[in-house]
Amino acid sequence: MTNRIKKVAVLTSGGDAPGMNAAIRAVVRKGIYHGLEVLGVKKGYEGLIHGEFIDMNLGAVADIIHRGGTMLMTARSPEMMTPEGQKNAAEQLRYRDIDALIIIGGDGSFRGAQTLSAQGIPIVGIPGTIDNDIAGTDLTIGFDTAVNNVVQAVSKIRDTATSHDRTFLVEVMGRDCGNIALQSGVACGAETIIVPEIKPDLDDIMAKLARGHQRGKNHSIIIVAEGAASALHLGEELRQRTGFETRVTILGHIQRGGSPSALDIVLASQMGGKAVEILCAGETDRMTAYVNQEIVSLPLEVAYGERRPLNKALYDLANQLAI
Numbered sequence: 014m015t016n017r018i019k020k021v022a023v024l025t026s027g028g029d030a031p032g033m034n035a036a037i038r039a040v041v042r043k044g045i046y047h048g049l050e051v052l053g054v055k056k057g058y059e060g061l062i063h064g065e066f067i068d069m070n071l072g073a074v075a076d077i078i079h080r081g082g083t084m085l086m087t088a089r090s091p092e093m094m095t096p097e098g099q100k101n102a103a104e105q106l107r108y109r110d111i112d113a114l115i116i117i118g119g120d121g122s123f124r125g126a127q128t129l130s131a132q133g134i135p136i137v138g139i140p141g142t143i144d145n146d147i148a149g150t151d152l153t154i155g156f157d158t159a160v161n162n163v164v165q166a167v168s169k170i171r172d173t174a175t176s177h178d179r180t181f182l183v184e185v186m187g188r189d190c191g192n193i194a195l196q197s198g199v200a201c202g203a204e205t206i207i208v209p210e211i212k213p214d215l216d217d218i219m220a221k222l223a224r225g226h227q228r229g230k231n232h233s234i235i236i237v238a239e240g241a242a243s244a245l246h247l248g249e250e251l252r253q254r255t256g257f258e259t260r261v262t263i264l265g266h267i268q269r270g271g272s273p274s275a276l277d278i279v280l281a282s283q284m285g286g287k288a289v290e291i292l293c294a295g296e297t298d299r300m301t302a303y304v305n306q307e308i309v310s311l312p313l314e315v316a317y318g319e320r321r322p323l324n325k326a327l328y329d330l331a332n333q334l335a336i
Contacts, residue, residue, distance in 0.1 A: 024054035026122035030155025032277035039285025135297035149315035163197035184244035
């Protein structure tokens with residue numbers, strides 16, 4: 014391994030995702046293992062622009078592997094979208110003799126990274142977002158935990174739905190992507206899953222509810238991705254059309270919180286370590302990716318390619334199992 018760098022910085026950007034701390038820990042410890050000096054940037058690109066750096070030693074990342082959120086914090090940065098902000102961010106790195114930057118976040122965070130790369134800053138992106146919507150990688154850090162958080166919440170909701178003969182609509186995150194809704198819906202045995210990629214058919218939903226009612230099943234769980242429909246509006250419409258009692262739960266940011274799953278911790282640790290290896294090999298404009306159960310290095314531009322479509326086969330299976 015050829016070490017062409019001496020000092021590396023790491024930041025988290027965009028929405029927080031469980032497992033980001035494990036990725037930070039891996040970057041710091043893998044970097045120190047290879048003799049690098051590692052700095053952390055507080056509050057994402059906003060902190061980068063304003064010079065909010067902290068020294069990261071072994072003790073700085075002790076006991077964070079199991080914690081949700083991000084110890085470096087994160088923030089939206091409108092300033093980073095301007096040429097002046099991008100220039101200031103690069104100057105902060107050069108002022109501190111930082112040779113490369115590792116960014117943990119989603120595609121928006123990667124676009125910010127590309128503006129720094131255009132100014133000569135070596136960068137590597139680590140995909141961290143609960144939506145699992147970054148092209149080129151089979152998994153992103155935080156997705157598995159978010160799905161499990163939804164399943165745990167729905168298991169509690171189903172107890173009440175069963176006790177009161179109610180139809181519960183559970184709204185989950187996913188403005189443009191239905192991965193959380195689909196995976197959690199299958200895992201918790203939801204009767205209906207509504208995703209942004211497929212237009213909901215109210216007649217079909219009502220027919221399914223009616224079939225269940227006819228065979229004595231008077232409670233149902235409907236998982237609704239936030240980008241597909243408003244669970245509140247949909248619940249009221251179903252109540253008016255069917256006469257069934259409906260209740261709505263919007264899980265919101267509870268999906269992001271809590272300790273990361275073992276899968277997310279291992280994934281984040283592997284990606285953090287891989288990011289350091291990429292930089293030590295003298296490469297830049299790369300991203301770590303989970304492909305065919307391996308962590309690989311891909312060109313960062315792959316993240317902006319065509320996203321993997323919704324797993325239609327799994328969606329069809331969910332409908333078949335919910336007859």
